[in-house]
Amino acid sequence: MAFYDIICKELASYIVVTDAEEEVCELYSVYYSSGSKARVDRVDPSQSEVEIEIHGGRRSFTLTILQNPHINGELGQTGGVLWNSSVVLSEYFARRSISDWDLSTLNIVELGSGCGLVGIALHRLGARRVVVTDQRRMMKVLTKNVERGKSKGIIFATEYDWDKGSEDQSVLREPVDLVVVSDCVYHEEVVPMLVGAMKEVCQSRADGKVVGIIGQELRSDLVHQAFVDKLLESFVVYRIPVDPSVDSFYTLYAVWLI
Template sequence: MAQASAQNIIFEQIKAQLNEYIRVENAEEEVCELYSVYYCSGDKDRKNRVDSKKTELDIEIKGRSRTLTLTIIQNPNINGELGQTGGVLWNSSVILSEFFAQRSAWDGDGKLDVGKTNIVELGSGCGLVGLVLHQLGARRVALTDQQRMIKVLNKNIEACRVSRPKKQKGTADHLSEVYATEYLWGRPPEDMQIIKEPVDMVVVSDCVYHESVAPLLVRTLEDLCRSRTDGVPTVVVIGQELRSDLVHQAFIERLLRTFVVHRVPISAQVDGFYTLYVAWLEK
C-alpha cells in the first residue's frame, strides 16, 4: 500500500500542474507549433554542456538548493557502430537531469518528488539522467540499454556510489538501489528484475533518432506501464532534442494512440531546440 500511495502523490502532483502544461492531441499540429513558433537551429542559441571526444567528463547539475557533480565515463568509439549513439553524453541528458534536480523536493509549490520511487530509464547511454535521479534520492533506478553499453553504465554506477551524498538522518539509505541491465525495445524484458516491483516512472532522454525507432520505443513504454497492476498510473517523462520534424511527428503520432501526453515548457532558450513531455496510459 505504501508504494501505491507514493505513486499516487507523484501522479497527483503532475495533474495539479497541468494548467502550466500544454495538452498534445494532434501530432501534426504539435510539430507545426514546435518548428514554426519555438524552433531555432542556430548554434548561438545552444549552450554546449558536453564534449563527445573525451573519455571522462565532470558534469555539474544545478538543482534548487545544491549542485550535483558527477564524473561520467564515455566511450566515443562505440558511436562509430551502426545504430549506436549512446556512447557519449548529449546536451539533452543534462537538460533533463536539471529538470529533475530543480524539482526534487515536494513542499507544496509544484515541484516533482522522485524520492521513494521505482524508476526505469530506457536507452540510458552513459546513464547521467538515471544516476542523477539516484543521487536525488530515488529508491530504485534501473539503467537499461543494449548489451554493449552495460560496461560503461557499470563504471558510471560505481563512480556514483562513491560520490552519492549522504542521506538525511532517519532515511533508509540501504533501500536505495541502482543497477544496469539489458533491455531490447519491442520485446519483453529478459531481466524480470526490471518489473519485479511496480514501475512508478519511466524516463527517456533523446532516444528517438529515426522513424523506425518510434513503434519499438512506444511498445516498450506500453509494456512497462501495463506491468503495473494496482490501478495507479505509471508516469512517463520524455526529453527530446528537436532535429527532424518528420521523425518527431512519427513518434508523437504513435505515442498518442495509447497515451495522454502533455508538453512541459522549460524556458525560452531551451524550448527553442528541446522539448519535454509527461505522459501516462489512457484508461
C-alpha cells in the same frame, strides 16, 4: 500520493498534445527562429571521460561520466556518449526535487540510458530505486558509471532490448512509478520499438498510474512528428514548458497510458 496524482495536479501549467503535426509545427517554428547558434553545448562527445555539472539550485552536483565515442561509429548506435538533453532533463529533475517532487518513494525505470546520466542523477537526488537499462553493448560503460555514481538508495544497470523486452525479471518486479526516456529517438525506425517498451513498463502496474517523462532535443521535425504520432496512439501526452532558453531547443513531455 502517487507520482501520477502529483502530475495530474499540475496539468493546468502543461500543454495538452492531441495532434502530432500541429505540435511539431509549433515547436519547430520557434526552433528555426531561434537559430542553432544560440544553443549552448553542455557535453563533449569526443572525450572518454567528462565532468558534468547539474545546476539545480540547492540540489546542484557534479558527476563524472565515462563515454565510449567509438560505439557511436556503429550503425544506429548513439548511446556511447552524452547528449545535451540528458543534462537538461537531469537539471529539470533537480530543480523540481527541491520542493515540488518527492523522489524518495519512487521506483524509476530509464529506457535507453546510454551512459546513464539521467538515471544516476535521479539516484543522487534521492530516488528510492532506479533501474537504468540499455542494449548489451552498452552495459560495460553503463555499469561502470553506475558503480562510480552510487549513493544512498538502490540503483543498478541491466539489459533491456526494446524489441524483446527484458530477461531480468527484477526490472518490473516492483510497481513502477516513473519511466524516463532521454533523447532516444534519432531515426523513425526505432519509434515503434521504443513506444512498445514504454507501454510494457507502464502496463506492469495494475492501477495504470505510471508516468513517463520524456526529454527530446529538437533535431528532425519528421522524426519528432513520427514519435509524437506513435505516442498518441497509446498515451495521453502533455508538453511541460520549462523556460525559453530550454523550450527553443528541447521539449519535455509527461505521458501515461490512455
